Each structure stands twice: as structure tokens, then as C-alpha cells.
Amino acid sequence: EVQLVESGGVLVQPGGSLKLSCAVSGFTLSGSGVHWVRQASGKGLEWVGRIRNKVHNYGTTYAPSVKGRFSISRDDSENMAYLQMSSLKTEDTAVYYCARPGGSEQWLMTWGQGTLVTVSS
Amino acid sequence: SYVLTQPPSVSVAPGQTATIICGGNNIGSKSVHWYQQKPGQAPVVVVYEDSDRPSGISERFSGSSSGSTATLTITRVEAGDEADYYCQVWDSGSDHWVFGGGTRLTVL
Numbered sequence: 001e002v003q004l005v006e007s008g009g010v011l012v013q014p015g016g017s018l019k020l021s022c023a024v025s026g027f028t029l030s031g032s033g034v035h036w037v038r039q040a041s042g043k044g045l046e047w048v049g050r051i052r053n054k055v056h057n058y059g060t061t062y063a064p065s066v067k068g069r070f071s072i073s074r075d076d077s078e079n080m081a082y083l084q085m086s087s088l089k090t091e092d093t094a095v096y097y098c099a100r101p102g103g104s105e106q107w108l109m110t111w112g113q114g115t116l117v118t119v120s121s
Numbered sequence: 122s123y124v125l126t127q128p129p130s131v132s133v134a135p136g137q138t139a140t141i142i143c144g145g146n147n148i149g150s151k152s153v154h155w156y157q158q159k160p161g162q163a164p165v166v167v168v169y170e171d172s173d174r175p176s177g178i179s180e181r182f183s184g185s186s187s188g189s190t191a192t193l194t195i196t197r198v199e200a201g202d203e204a205d206y207y208c209q210v211w212d213s214g215s216d217h218w219v220f221g222g223g224t225r226l227t228v229l
């Protein structure tokens with residue numbers, strides 16, 4: 001069974017940093033990209049960014065709202081992906097999902113259950 | 122940046138057909154994907170690449186796209202279809218993934 005499991009969400013102060021993890025199983029991470037998507041309470045889905053696989057030089061792309069503050073990385077040997085967040089703002093408070101893209105890589109085939117990040121003093 | 126526009130809500134009686142639209146500039150030239158999200162759960166793709174259905178998704182769900190509008194159609198609506206629905210595209214110009222604001226489907 002294909003699974004993605006996020007962890008690392010906690011309460012953090014504005015201006016702080018946090019690293020989320022995404023553990024994958026049921027498929028080989030090395031052949032896949034990984035996306036991060038977030039959702040503030042009662043709001044819609046917001047794409048955060050993605051990292052491509054080795055064939056595509058682990059290329060990354062980020063939404064304008066997080067570019068320069070967030071960074072996505074991966075460890076294929078451990079089947080893990082990460083979202084490093086810094087200079088956190090209250091508006092970054094959300095449930096963060098990692099997701100595996102589908103065949104064309106234009107859609108998100110499998111999602112994790114999400115982890116809650118709360119940015120507050 | 123590319124923008125997708127959805128109506129905030131759609132209501133339909135059980136057994137009827139629900140139509141959820143997603144508007145975007147020349148969206149017919151892009152591949153459109155649709156996700157269903159129930160309260161407290163992660164999103165699930167119900168239609169991808171305009172009109173394809175993943176295995177396990179009911180044939181009652183279908184999609185189409187042309188011009189400036191994409192459409193998700195749910196026939197013979199059931200109470201279990203009540204959820205938020207999001208359209209999504211990949212914007213090649215910016216290499217960004219874009220979601221619509223979401224439509225809450227209420228089954229009367």
C-alpha cells in the first residue's frame with residue numbers, strides 16, 4: 001500500500017524555524033517527485049512547492065508566498081522528504097500535506113494525512 | 122500568476138446531477154484535475170487530466186474542459202458525495218501548481 005506520513009508539526013513562535021518530514025512507503029521514492037500543499041483552518045488548498053527526482057536534478061519550485069523562506073529536500077536512501085521552514089509568520093499556520101504526483105506529474109495522486117503547524121506567540 | 126475561479130457552494134438534491142465549474146484563462150489548453158475533500162480528511166483525486174478517473178472512483182464522477190471553463194459532473198448524487206471539491210492545474214509558464222478556491226457541495 002502506498003503511504004505518505006507527515007510529522008514534525010508543532011507550535012512555533014513567529015520568526016522561528018521548523019522542519020517537517022514526509023515518510024513514504026509502498027513505492028520507491030527515488031523515481032518520484034514530492035509536493036507540499038498546505039491548508040489553513042477553514043480555507044482552501046495552497047500549493048507550497050515541489051522537488052523533482054534525481055533524473056531531473058532534484059529541481060525545486062516554490063509558491064511566491066514561501067519562496068526564500070521554505071526549502072524542500074529529500075533523502076531517497078531513507079525514503080524521506082522534508083520541508084524546512086524559516087522566518088515563519090502567523091499566516092503560515094496550516095495543515096501541511098506531502099503528496100506524490102501522478103504519471104504526468106501534473107496532478108497529485110496520493111496524499112498524506114497532514115501535520116499541523118501553528119505559528120503563534 | 123494563473124488564477125482558477127470556483128463558486129463557493131453548490132447544492133443538489135439526492136439522485137440529481139451536480140455540476141461544479143472551474144474558470145481560468147484558456148483553461149481548455151491545460152490539463153485539469155479535481156479533488157474531493159471531506160471534513161478532517163486529506164484530499165482525494167476524483168478526476169485527473171480533464172476526464173480520467175483513478176481506479177476506485179465511481180463512474181458517477183466525470184470531467185470535461187473547454188475554452189475558459191472546466192466542469193466536474195457528479196450524477197445520481199448521494200449523501201456521501203457531500204464534500205469540498207477543488208480544481209487544479211499546472212501552470213507551465215511559472216512551473217507552479219494552482220488550486221481553485223474550492224466548492225462546497227451540499228446534498229439537500
